[in-house]
Amino acid sequence: MNKIEGLFDNHGRCLPVDCSYPANKISRRYFKLQTVDLNYEKIYNKIKNFLDPDTSLSLEQFKEKAEDILKKLNENKTLANIINGVGIPFFMPKRKHGDIGEELAKNYLNSLKHSFKEENPSNDFTNHCTDNLTNSISVNVGSRHDKFIERLEQEAVVGFYFPSLLEYSFPAAIETLKILPENFFLAGGYDTCAAFIGYPNLLLNKEAYPPLLWMSALNSNKKNIGFHIEAYGYDLNFNKRPHLNNTAEYWGHSLVVL
Numbered sequence: 001m002n003k004i005e006g007l008f009d010n011h012g013r014c015l016p017v018d019c020s021y022p023a024n025k026i027s028r029r030y031f032k033l034q035t036v037d038l039n040y041e042k043i044y045n046k047i048k049n050f051l052d053p054d055t056s057l058s059l060e061q062f063k064e065k066a067e068d069i070l071k072k073l074n075e076n077k078t079l080a081n082i083i084n085g086v087g088i089p090f091f092m093p094k095r096k097h098g099d100i101g102e103e104l105a106k107n108y109l110n111s112l113k114h115s116f117k118e119e120n121p122s123n124d125f126t127n128h129c130t131d132n133l134t135n136s137i138s139v140n141v142g143s144r145h146d147k148f149i150e151r152l153e154q155e156a157v158v159g160f161y162f163p164s165l166l167e168y169s170f171p172a173a174i175e176t177l178k179i180l181p182e183n184f185f186l187a188g189g190y191d192t193c194a195a196f197i198g199y200p201n202l203l204l205n206k207e208a209y210p211p212l213l214w215m216s217a218l219n220s221n222k223k224n225i226g227f228h229i230e231a232y233g234y235d236l237n238f239n240k241r242p243h244l245n246n247t248a249e250y251w252g253h254s255l256v257v258l
Contacts, residue, residue, distance in 0.1 A: 007078050007179065012085015014164045014176060014255070021175055022247040024167035031211040031250045033086045033163060033202060040066065043089060043198035050111040050118075051197050052093040057156055062091055065158040069257055079181075082255075088161040088202065090194040095152040100189065100218070101133030108193035109238055116200040116236050125200075128239040129227070136221045142174040143186035145217030148256065152190070157258060161187060161195035163202075163213055165253035170226065171245050173216050173253040180255070187254035188217035189227065195254075196229060196236075203231035211252035214243070 008014055016023040040063040048055055066089035074080050097103040109127050116125040139145045151157060165173045173186060185191075192215050196202060203210040212230040220226065220240060227240045243251075 006081065008081035008084070008164065010081060010084055012082050012087075012162065012164050013166050014082070016168070016172065016176070017179060019172045019175060021172035021245070022169040023172035024247060024249065027167050028249075031166070031209050031252075032205070033210055034205040034207070036086050036088060036199065036202070038089070040089065044091075046115050046200070047091055047194060047198045050115040051108070051194060052091070052156075055091070055093060055156065057091055057158070062089070062158060066160060069158075069160050073257065082162055082164055085162060085164050086202070088195040088199045089158070090161055090191065090198050091156060091158045092152060092190060092194045094154070094156050095149065095190075099134055100139070101135065101137040104137070104189040104193070105133045108190055108197075112193050112197050112200065112238075115197045119200045120204075120234065123234045123236070125236040126238070128237055137189070137227075138219050138221070139188070140170070140174060140186070140217050140219045142177065143188070143217035144177060144182075145185055145188045148185045148188070148191070148217075148258075151258070159191065159256050159258045161191060161254055161256055163211070163252050163254040165216075165255060166211060167247055167249055167251065168253050169245050169247040170214070170216060170243055170253075172247065183258045185256045185258070186217040187215060187256045189215045191256045192229065192254065200236070203229065203236060204234055209250070211250050213252050213254060216253040
């Protein structure tokens, strides 16, 4: 890993270090996330109830593994500032299915819908992708998500979801992984949904506009089309749109740390 001091700013945003692709060097922080109430028990129960009811992972084990991730980050001065930003602990069951799109649509998005509705009875989570997702999603090369999935096929996973690549293009987000340790991955569909299942109100900010969060590790079978979660008012939505390898002030990508 390159010897670069301070890869994250005081707000937890990853700094674009020698990016050769579009990324805003300075953020005015117009689009931002609310501060997270890190309630391990509530997050654990949400994920267990809606995603992994048969989990053998206890609340104590979940908390211990998640806090160990934070401890190791805090001990590394080049990475420590990431924990100044928003971070959501999550766990996921061992992967059972072969197709990303089918598993995402039938399991993870439905689980997120029920978790969000329990938290917000008057609001809705909507999947706006009317196309069949089966056999239509692949992993972006360089995102390390293939290695994440390999890990998930072996065991249940505990991780932290950090929406810290704000105002980056897809290729800039992938490029940035090269200066980060091997336990950092670009977030895809499963991990993003697991984090939102545990903390469904992540994008419901009454004091500022929240960003759109890409599932950056995933690629549609149509060129430069990506999948994302976005808030419309106090509703939550899953959708896809073209990104054309550009960046926008309201776009964000997320890092997963194991």
